[in-house]
Amino acid sequence: MVVLNMNNEADMPVRDGLKKPLVGVIDDGTKTVRFVIYEAERSEELAAYQLDKTEVQPQEGWYEQDPMEILNHIRTCSEKAIEQLTELGYSKEDIVTLGITNQRETTIAWDKFTGEPLHPAIAWNDIRTDSTVDAILAKVPDRNKNYLKSISGLPISPYFSALKMRWLKDNIKAVRRASRDKRLLFGTSDSWIVWNLTGGPQGGLHITDVTNASRTLLMDLDTLNWDPMLCRLFGIHRDSLPQIRSSSELYGVVQDGSILEGIRLSGILGNQQAALVGQNCLQAGQAKNTYRSGCFLLYNTGPRRVQSTHGLVTTVAYKLGPNAPAIYALEGSVAVAGGAMKFLRDNLKLVKDVVKETEHIAGQVFSTGDVYFVPAFSGLYAPYWRKDARGIICGLTAFTTKNHIIRAALEAVCFQTRDILEAMNKDCGMPLSKLHVDGKMSSNDLLMQLQADLTGIPVLRAHSWDMGALGAAVVAGHCAGVWGIERWRHHATLADTFLPTTTDDDRNVRYTKWKMAVQRSLGWATTKKSIAMTGQTKRKSSMVTLPSQSLDVSLSPPRSRKGSLVDGPSIDYTNKFGSPVTDDGVNDYVEELIKYSARKFSIFVPMKTGIDEATILDDADYFMSKKECDYGMCQCCPTKKRLQTDWETIEEIIENDPEIIFDSDDNPIVIEPRSDLLENDLLVSPTILGKGISLRKRMQLDSVPEIFKHICSKLSRTPLN
Numbered sequence: 001m002v003v004l005n006m007n008n009e010a011d012m013p014v015r016d017g018l019k020k021p022l023v024g025v026i027d028d029g030t031k032t033v034r035f036v037i038y039e040a041e042r043s044e045e046l047a048a049y050q051l052d053k054t055e056v057q058p059q060e061g062w063y064e065q066d067p068m069e070i071l072n073h074i075r076t077c078s079e080k081a082i083e084q085l086t087e088l089g090y091s092k093e094d095i096v097t098l099g100i101t102n103q104r105e106t107t108i109a110w111d112k113f114t115g116e117p118l119h120p121a122i123a124w125n126d127i128r129t130d131s132t133v134d135a136i137l138a139k140v141p142d143r144n145k146n147y148l149k150s151i152s153g154l155p156i157s158p159y160f161s162a163l164k165m166r167w168l169k170d171n172i173k174a175v176r177r178a179s180r181d182k183r184l185l186f187g188t189s190d191s192w193i194v195w196n197l198t199g200g201p202q203g204g205l206h207i208t209d210v211t212n213a214s215r216t217l218l219m220d221l222d223t224l225n226w227d228p229m230l231c232r233l234f235g236i237h238r239d240s241l242p243q244i245r246s247s248s249e250l251y252g253v254v255q256d257g258s259i260l261e262g263i264r265l266s267g268i269l270g271n272q273q274a275a276l277v278g279q280n281c282l283q284a285g286q287a288k289n290t291y292r293s294g295c296f297l298l299y300n301t302g303p304r305r306v307q308s309t310h311g312l313v314t315t316v317a318y319k320l321g322p323n324a325p326a327i328y329a330l331e332g333s334v335a336v337a338g339g340a341m342k343f344l345r346d347n348l349k350l351v352k353d354v355v356k357e358t359e360h361i362a363g364q365v366f367s368t369g370d371v372y373f374v375p376a377f378s379g380l381y382a383p384y385w386r387k388d389a390r391g392i393i394c395g396l397t398a399f400t401t402k403n404h405i406i407r408a409a410l411e412a413v414c415f416q417t418r419d420i421l422e423a424m425n426k427d428c429g430m431p432l433s434k435l436h437v438d439g440k441m442s443s444n445d446l447l448m449q450l451q452a453d454l455t456g457i458p459v460l461r462a463h464s465w466d467m468g469a470l471g472a473a474v475v476a477g478h479c480a481g482v483w484g485i486e487r488w489r490h491h492a493t494l495a496d497t498f499l500p501t502t503t504d505d506d507r508n509v510r511y512t513k514w515k516m517a518v519q520r521s522l523g524w525a526t527t528k529k530s531i532a533m534t535g536q537t538k539r540k541s542s543m544v545t546l547p548s549q550s551l552d553v554s555l556s557p558p559r560s561r562k563g564s565l566v567d568g569p570s571i572d573y574t575n576k577f578g579s580p581v582t583d584d585g586v587n588d589y590v591e592e593l594i595k596y597s598a599r600k601f602s603i604f605v606p607m608k609t610g611i612d613e614a615t616i617l618d619d620a621d622y623f624m625s626k627k628e629c630d631y632g633m634c635q636c637c638p639t640k641k642r643l644q645t646d647w648e649t650i651e652e653i654i655e656n657d658p659e660i661i662f663d664s665d666d667n668p669i670v671i672e673p674r675s676d677l678l679e680n681d682l683l684v685s686p687t688i689l690g691k692g693i694s695l696r697k698r699m700q701l702d703s704v705p706e707i708f709k710h711i712c713s714k715l716s717r718t719p720l721n
Ligand SMILES: Nc1ncnc2c1ncn2[C@@H]1O[C@H](COP(=O)(O)OP(=O)(O)O)[C@@H](O)[C@H]1O
Pocket: 029, 030, 031, 032, 291, 292, 293, 294, 337, 338, 339, 340, 341, 342, 354, 355, 356, 358, 359, 439, 440, 441, 442, 443, 444
């Protein structure tokens, strides 16, 4: 008899006879949804079912998924896998607990009350947020993409969830509205799944685990909580974010009326962290590389957070219980690995069947014939973090055949892995002596041999390609008491070994050439081009050039926006505009100022009797009163972490993001009625370089932004309409 105990929570079911406790895993990948059932004691996969997801690519560089399809697939896959169980003499009741592993960073916004997704999921590899990245970079000193790394471990890149959340708030009305009405919930796909499994609008749990949270760019790696400054910077309100939990604890019970009804949920891990656990890389110094659409190398650094100075990210590897310490990892993420094979199949039609043909075709030549393929389709991730890189195939000659190109695409995966290893060795100071690998693409023997040859270390391929689901089963089973982590630590993972067959000189010469190819791929996509590509015209801040002024002054943007806004001439308006300026000639300039460079504003409107003062939005008071403890850490908002906010366009902020309408002293921007204003006058008072300057602007009615009309209607003598 096995008695299962969930961390002192209510006891798990009691099983009799020979049947062993089973653990189910929901695996939400980029391309597929799977449901896998393991027999805990023998770590054996008993049943699995998988469905492909519909690929949605509405524009170049945009990758979306249907959140409802994810849920429907989970239902179907779990039903089918459980059907298989019955043939083995088991039943659904033998599944004692569930784990979830998921594609990370993919972001979903939904309505807390209706449960409806407010937009398709934006997948991790989507680059629509290119210009959002620019807007955020414009707010940080020196536009330094690593500025937030000391807190979050991550560079500012389209890859991470905060950028996707910001984009959704900026561009999707339904998301904005839900935010204003406090109905908005954000989450990575694990949160979406758990919320729905545990009741959805009827009390569903809005949670995520530390590993997923560590991929958002909003979590502080030390406190393992949402960081107030990061939330403020990205304009994401704490109430819309899930609660961060450990990777292995009893979260709740499935209550969605599906076949999984009543089963407990006790493990959540991002899929790359899950593969690290599945590969049994539980000691500091062990690493694994998973080859799928992308390729992700994680190096366990134990409880020590290693801050990379060579382009890697610091991430949480796992936290096996609410009171267990967090274990960290250094990660090298490669955006395109197996994805390059798909490109050769679907776009260039060089192969029909990736699995059956690539190895054979590439194996017919002994080298790439000096051809190099950099598959930077959506920029390069680690260690370069260049969103302006684009794919190139170089070194083509009249003798180049498709065999060379396919082989070069395989080698690209190996070279990108070497890039990561080089960075990792520098960061850790101790070269990795072997590499554990998994992922579907690792079934390619030629790829594995090339990997050993191009890195010079043995490559150990796991017996099963899907170590992610196994890892999630381990952490869920650990909490349920059916899969001891200590036992797992000593579990011998079977592997095929590929040994290097080249000399150091050979591989270094080839690697130098690869670096040359990478250099040629950089800077290909300009910001301008990427905006045109994605059809995004709204956020223009990074490419704005102020028009030449009729004013006899030199133009200068507010100091903190200098780097991003202006390539053109500059005005020193502090010297010129000490007092209100009503000259019509200043209109264009005020317009520009309002549009692009406002930093701290007061807006005055003609007075309406009886109203003394009001904030721009009713929300502002609410946020002001809540803002400190909102993040659960009012004493923990250390001054050093506060960022001097430099606002985007005022209309954008007002329209898009009520939460962040605060000036640099953390006061809400105030609309003040003033009796000395003419009807339809708005007096905009930006504070620049510490001085208040009043620019009176007579607004053209047809050009008055809706929000100003609203303000005037609310406060002034004469509504604008
Ligand atoms: N034998 C193989 N040789 C080369 N590439 C492969 C092979 N098997 C799979 N791949 C590639 O690896 C990727 C497998 O991805 P998959 O595991 O389905 O993960 P994901 O969920 O990341 O899409 C696909 O892009 C496929 O083209």
